[in-house]
Amino acid sequence: MSNTYEQLTTFYVDGNMFGIEVLNVQEVAGSPLVFSVPLAPSFVRGLVNLRGQIATAIGLRELFDKSSKDIESRMSVICKIDGNLVSLIVDSIGEVVEVEESRFETVPDTIPQQVRRFIKGVYKMNGAFLSVLDLEALASELSPSTEADSGRNN
Amino acid sequence: MSFSKEDLDEFKAEALDLLEIAEKSLLALDSGAEFKTAFDSIFRGFHNLKGAAGIMDMEQLQAHTHELENILMGFKGDTSISKKYINLFLQGIDAAKVLLDGGEVQFDYSMPQPVILNTPNTSKDNNVILDSTTVDDPLEVKDEKILEQKDVSPETMGDFFVECEEIIERVSKHLQSIESGESTKDHLDGLYRDVHSLKGAAYLFSYKNLGDLAHIMESSLERVRSGTHSTSPSLLNGLFKCLEMIEKLLLAEKNGTTNETIENAIPRISKAMTKIENQLPSLDQPSSSEEVSVLDVEQENTQKLEQEQEQEQKSKQVNQLVPKFEETIQKNDPAKPHAANEIKNDDSTSSIRVPVALLDSLMALMGEMVLVRNQVLQFSNKSEDAEFISMSKRLNVVTSEIQAGMMKTRMQPIGNVLGKFTRVIRDLSQDLGKKINLSLTGTETELDKSLLEAIKDPLTHLVRNSCDHGIESPNVRKAAGKSEIGTVSIKAYHEGGQVVIDIQDDGKGLHREVILNKAIEKGVINKVDATKLSEKQIFNLIFAPGFSTAAKITNVSGRGVGMDVVRTNIERIGGTVDLSSVAGQGTLIKIKIPLTLAxxxxxxxxxxxxxxxxxxxxxxxxxxxxxxxxxxxxxxxxxxxxxxxxxxxxxxxxxxxxxxxxxxxxxxxxxxxxxxxxxxxxxxxxxxxxxxxxxxxxxxxxxxxxxxxxxxxxxxxxxxxxxxxxxxxxxxxxxxxxxxxxxxxVAKLTPHAYHTNEAQDYLLIKVASPTRHALVLGYVHRLEEFKVKDIEYSGSQRVVRYGNTILPLISVNKGLGYSSTQQNQEIVPTVVIRRADHLYGLEVDAILDTLSSEADLNYSHINNPAIFGNLNTTDELIVVIDPFELIESVFPQRLGSQESLHSGNSMDRNEFVMNAAIDQKKPDISARILLAEDTIFFRKAIKDVLQNMGHEVVAASDGQEAIDLLNQAEKPFDLIVSDIEMPRVNGFQLANAVRNHPKYSSMPMMAVSSKAGLSFMKECKKAGFNIYMEKLRPNMLENAVNDLLSKEKSAV
Structure with a gap:
């Protein structure tokens, strides 16, 4: 067995390329109507009515502590994380790429913590880096273990 | 043999049902139910579980239930089972549940064994009856044949038929598989077991013929199953025919008839089958299971040619036999199969089993449908298309009906949970040495399955608490004059879209001091707050975390974690818990839960x-x-x-x-x-x-x-x-x-708050004064707003036309001497007061609100007769106006004023006051006055006035109470002051009663009322009152009372 390949759905947040394993992505959609949740941390943009199902909209810009400047058309990547529908709000959608697992590397320590904790690793692409989003880390962020550490960090 | 998870789950559910049935019957038996029915049902529970466990390869469980069954058999023909044994069986059931969950149990069957009829089968080896290749059937058959058909209830018979049909279906599947060459050991084993179960069940219900047929099938399979011989087509044919006959017999039995033709043929079939069996192709090397089954198939193929002729011959025998029976059946009674079919249809449509997961997904879809329905409805509101609107209405109706129906599918009677408490209470009463009786009402009340699960634990906890803390031990109960047997009653019912569950015990109840002390001790509440609590709030303290009133922690309850968990759990499903208790009489816990959560x-x-x-x-x-x-x-x-x-x-x-x-x-x-x-x-x-x-x-x-x-x-x-x-x-x-x-x-707001706290209702009004003013709400006839342009003048009097009458307007500002500031308003808010059949309008600046206050009225520092007193609330001072005085200041002539009835002469008011003033002297005696007045406000006010005069006042809230007080009085009363309008017994009736009483016929009586008018006064006189007073002018009341008392005295 030489090389195994992985297919990733890519998207961009603040100029950086990110990816999610294609099998974890349910669909890609435009920017749906978001109903904001008062009291929730700022990265929870709100709830979305996804054809009768309710999805939590997570703003990746806000999650990564990036300036949330107004981008006219945001896109959303809808995944099922831990049984909950999550709509990840990103700047734009890229292609589905096939990557060689051998080109996978861990995240450099110098990447800001707020980004690093949600990234599994990095693929070196031609002229770019593709950071693979860690859905499990995101899931644990959405399911705080105790009520105590669920403080409002906005 | 391997079973799918679904199979196992289904088996478990069924096994639990069986155990539950047995348990229920045991408990029923314990509480004196009819022996035979209960015994049969316990026996069936054990027996069926034994069979099922055998099929599922749960040998331990099978052995265990078999033991229980054997012990139980010892009581056959008795009339009761001793408590010891009932306990043993109950423990046995618990053990069976553990086994069912895959646990290990060391069960001690070593109770003094009852006489056991089936000695050969009591040994432990019996646990593998179904798997054993050397089953000694006839013996077991005899044991099981314990039921007389006629004693069995129709439902049980129904169950039996359903079960037989299921078995027959399985058997025919197995046979088909074997015939098509899948002669694996699994199928053979399955076939053998099913036939065996069928036999057992048939004999159990005294269907000898069915049993015999099954027995024939079973024994013909013996050799094949033991691995010494392989199957043959003739054997399979024979088995199929037997099965067919069993089916026919069953139909006949179901129809309540017998089929003699088949019955008579049984011995012949038996012979034919034995012949076939003996000619089965034998295997040279009997070995272990898997190989045999494979060999079976091959062997069969190779031997086919050789044996073809012979086999054909044999199978012909059976084949010839059977059609004959069939013909005769149909000739004999053509109606029978038809009737049987109908019965079958009824049975099959009455209920079906559906996986909960399917219901859940339907439920979820239902939810979506409701949403879509809502969307359509909202859309149709905007639409003008009549057809669309009517369609959406139809959709609405249908959806609602589906929703209701869907909800019903998830509903289960609460009895499923409550029924378990019979056992809980029984065990508890033994553990605690108390005698407790459980009464269940409303067990058929239905509740969503998920909610039922959710309330199970809290309910159990509450019931245990009632037994442990509530019900006293028998001698304590006896000493308290109660029946030795305590009762815990659980009542479930629907109320206002919710299900209410009342758990009531007639135990010692809650003692507020005990709870308070405990709460303070445990730090649940501090001493200062504790003094402010109402009784209800104190009782609710037991739901606080970390609270437990049990003097010592028992293994039943009292761990101090329970009640708050109970409340949390019930509140989690949107319910509420409420508790009330009377010390010495018991406690009532009320749980309210929604019907469904979805x-x-x-x-x-x-x-x-x-x-x-x-x-x-x-x-x-x-x-x-x-x-x-x-x-x-x-x-x-x-x-x-x-x-x-x-x-x-x-x-x-x-x-x-x-x-x-x-x-x-x-x-x-x-x-x-x-x-x-x-x-x-x-x-x-x-x-x-x-x-x-x-x-x-x-x-x-x-x-x-x-x-x-x-x-x-x-x-x-x-x-x-x-x-x-x-x-x-x-x-x-x-x-x-x-x-x-x-x-x-903060007290919970209840609509009754102001009744229980003896508060008086006031109407708050604004006049040209910084202080708010108020009128007693009971006097207010109506509130009106008149337009200034509607106000006309009758002479100098401002009036408005009000219905058919003319309503004179009186300015409150003027009457109270305030300078009116608001001249330019267009609307005049008016309080309409009725008095003596006339209506009067009091003009105010604004009508503000109503107020319910318990505050005392203060009569001091009042120099205006139109001001009744000051209401000293916690926040402010409110001036209470006397509307009658106000009206009278404007219309003195029109009102009858108070008149001295006993003199018969009407007196001018001023004259009366003058006279009274002259007469006025401190009462040299302290009179004992009985006051009857239903309005709290006046009762208090009049009592205050009289007490300030130095009299002793006994107050009654209506005429009846006054009469009671009169009759019970240790000391005689000197005067009765009574209202006229009162509930139960009014003032006139009271006066009549007093006047007709030999002792009190001459007692002075004063009527106090807001009603006035000559006719009314005459009525008062007729009833026997000495004097009539209008409510309520303290100084005049004083004078009138003194007047009456002194006259009385001088008369004496």
Whole structure:
């Protein structure tokens, strides 16, 4: 067995390329109507009515502590994380790429913590880096273990 | 043999059912139920479980139930089972449950063994009866043949037929598989077991022929199964035919008839089958299972040619036999199969088993459908297409019906849970050495399955608590004069869209001091707060975390974690727990739970943060406050908004503030909406921007991150497709820092509050004075607003036309000597007062509100007769006006004033006062006065006046009470002062009674009433009153009383 390949759905947040394993992505959609949740941390943009199902909209810009400047058309990547529908709000959608697992590397320590904790690793692409989003880390962020550490960090 | 998870689950469910049936019957037997029925049902429970366990390869369970069955058999023909054995069986059932879950059990069957009839089978080896290759059937058959057919209930027979049909179906499947070459060991084993079970069941219900046929089948299979021989087509044919006959017999039996032709043929069939069996192709090397089965097939193929002829011959024999039977059956009675078919149809349609997962998914779809329905309805509201509108209405109706039907599929009778308590109570009463009787009512009340699961534990806890802490031991009960046997009664019923479960015991009840001390000791509450609590609040302390009143911790309850968990669990499913208790008489715990969780009625509201839904269960009422009014608006206490709702202070929470959307709110002008919500025994008002609609919402769960915000319990999609959050009322109150304890001290608002607290209702009015004024609400006939241009003059008197009469207007400002400031208003708010058949309008500046106050009236410092007194509330001073005095100051002639009835002469008021004033002297005797007055306010006021004069006053709340007091009085009364209008016995009746009483016929009586008029006064006189007084002018009352008393004295 030489090389195994992985297919990733890519998207961009603040100029950086990110990816999610294609099998974890349910669909890609435009920017749906978001109903904001008062009291929730700022990265929870709100709830979305996804054809009768309710999805939590997570703003990746806000999650990564990036300036949330107004981008006219945001896109959303809808995944099922831990049984909950999550709509990840990103700047734009890229292609589905096939990557060689051998080109996978861990995240450099110098990447800001707020980004690093949600990234599994990095693929070196031609002229770019593709950071693979860690859905499990995101899931644990959405399911705080105790009520105590669920403080409002906005 | 391997079983799928579904098979195992189904088996488990069925096994639990069987055990439950056995348990129920045991308990019934214990409490004296008819022996035979109960015994049969216990036996069937064990026996069927044994069979089922055998099929499922659960040998331990099979052995265990077999043992139990054997022990039970010892009681066959008895009339009772001793308690010891009932305990043994109950433990046996518990052990079986453990085994069922895959646990290990060391069960001690070593009770003094009853006489066991089937000695050969009592040894432990029996546990593998079904798997054993050397089953000694006839013996076992005899044991099982214990039931007389006629003693069995129709339901049981129905079960039996259904089971037989199931077995027959399985057997025919096995046969088909074997025939098609899948002659694996699994199929053979399955076939053998099923046939064996069929035989057992048939003999058990005394169907000898069925049993015999099954027995023939079983024995013919013996050799094949033992691995020494392989199957042959003739054997299979024979088996098929036997099966067919069994089916026919069964149909006949079901129809209540017998089929003699088949019965007579049985011995011949038996012979034929034995022949076939003996000619089975034998295997040279009998070896272990798998190989045999493979060999079977091959062997069969190779031997086929050789044996073809012979086999054909044999099978012909059977084949020839059977059609003959069939023909005869049909000739004999053509109606029979037909009738049987009908019965079968009835059985098959009555109920089916459906996996819960399927129901759940249907339920979820139902939820979606409700949402779509809501959307369509909302859309159709905008549409003008009549056809579409009528279609959407139809859709609405149908959806509602489907929803109701769907809900029903998940409903289960609460008896499923309550029934278990029979056992719980029985065990507990033994453990605790108490005698406890359980009474269950409303067990058929239905509840959503998931809710039923959720209340099981809390209910168990409450029942255990009642037994442990509530019911006293027999000697204590005896000493207290109660029956030795305590009763715990559980009652379930529907009330207002909710299910109410009452758990009541007739035990020692709760003692408030004990609870208070314990609560203070445990730090649940501090001493200062403790003094402020009402009895109800004290009782509710036992739901506080870390509270336990048990003097010592028993293994039953008293761990101090229970009751708060009970409450948490019940509140989690949207229910409430309420507790009331009478010391020495018992405790009543009331649980209210919603019918279902999936779809809840809710009120949608708006604030700046979006749309929110408040579940109707939490909603008490909606209040609309006009902030531009001067009174009855939101006030601030230490910067916190509060609202006075019917006299109680309601803490307010602004949704915008709680949700961090706004930080400061001032409710300047305009309308403010308040939703009064209940949270943990207390109420608070939620200020919202906009009230929208009440809708049925489908609750969608939130992820934990959002749940941990406390504010929301879920989300839902509204008709317009938008997402709304369901507010968690308790969470909101926590967020708003309404601390648990703090809320508790705020009395829960109940509509009865002002009755129980003996408060008086007032109408608050604004006049040209900085102080608010009030009228006793009971005097107010109507509230009106007249237009200034409608006011006319009759002479110098301002009047308005009011219905058919002329209503004279009296300015309160003028009457009280205030200078009226508001001259230019167009509307004149007027309080209409009825007096002596005439109506009068009191002009005021504004009508503000009603007030319920317990505050005392202060009569001092009053120099104006039109002012009755001052009401000293906690917040302000309120002037209470006497409207009659006010009216009289303007219309002195028109009113009859008070008249001395016993003199018969009407007196001018002033003259009377003058006379009275001259007469006035301190009473040299302290009179004993009986006061009958139903209005709390006047009872208090008159009593105060009389007491200030130095008299002793005994007050009664109506005429009847007054009569009772008169009859019971140790000391005689000197005077009766009575109202006229009273419930039960009115003033006239009281006067009559007094006058007709030999002892009191000459007792002076004074009528006090707000009614006036000559005819009324005459009636008073006729009834026997000496004097008539209008309510209520303290100084005149004083004079009149003195007058009467002195006259009485001088008369003596």
């Amino acid at each position: 779809i809840v009625p809710a009120l949608t509201v708006k604030c700046r943060g979006g749309t929110f839904a408040i579940p109707q269960v939490n909603l008490e009422e909606l209040v609309r406050v006009d902030q531009s009014m001067t009174q009855n608006k939101i006030e601030f206490m230490h910067g916190t908004p509060v609202f006075r709702l019917r006299g109680s202070i309601l803490p307010l929470v602004d949704l915008n503030v709680v949700l961090d959307i706004e930080h400061e709110v001032n409710y300047k002008d305009g309308i403010v909406n308040i939703a009064v919500l209940n949270a943990e025994q207390s109420s608070f008002g939620l200020i919202i921007d906009q009230i929208q609609d009440t809708v049925d919402i489908v609750v969608k769960p939130l992820n934990r991150l959002l749940k941990s915000l406390l504010a929301y319990s879920g989300a839902t999609i509204l008709g317009d497709g938008s997402v709304a959050f369901i507010l968690d009322v308790i969470g909101i109150s926590k967020l708003a820092h309404l601390k648990h304890e703090k809320i508790k001290t």
